[in-house]
Amino acid sequence: MGCQDVIIKSGSVLDPEGNAGCIVASPDGGEIGAYLPHILARGIQLIVPMTLNKTVAYPLKRLISAVGISKLEEERCHGLLIGMMPMPGIVITEVEAILHLTGAEAVPIAVNGIGSGAGAVVLAVNGSAEEVEKAWDLVEGIKRNGERPLAEPLSPCDDCYILQNPSIGVRCGTMRQSTE
Secondary structure, eight states, X not given: OOTTOEEEOOXXXXXXXXXXXXXXXXXXXXXXXXXXXXHHHHTOEEEEEOOGGGBOSSOHHHHXXXXXXXXXXXXXXXXXXXXXXXXXXXXXXXXXXXXXXXXXXXXXXXXXXXXXXXXXXXXXXXXXXXXXXXXXXXXXXXXHHOOOOOOOOOSSOTTOHHHHOGGGOOOOHHHHHHHO
16 A cells, blocks of 8 residues: 555544544554554555544543553453554544535534434534535435444454453453353
8 A cells, every 4th residue: 555545444532623543452553553554654544534422522642641451450441451542644523524525514513312312413504505405415315325234243253352362351242242
């Protein structure tokens, strides 16, 4: 791969400045740890699609300094021991997607909810009549046609760090379900 190529990888968290981070549970940095040196060394463009639902009120630097696989205590962790990697790419949220695809300005009004509203992002869309109509049609098309559901991961995952290192215990929800 080279500078004309693009890698698309979503992150785990978005900070108030629009910086994305990716949780890593493998000591070698996992998937993003494998990609990042090549992205940076070769000038490959990283696109980071993120939902505004993943926004937290703290800067990414603070989040990164708060975690680390060798820094956390296993007995004080309810899940995987994790670290976090910054994702130095172009972050595209719902706001940027609406702007790039329709020319309209989207302003986030609310996120999440209960029941069928869980995971919702409420946007106010402004622009010319044509831009607003284009944004409406785009969102309506997605809502009407839906998205294909993601495939369920293999259980247990063959190349999983946790599976390959049983001494750390069964700390993954997928593994717990397969052993019950």
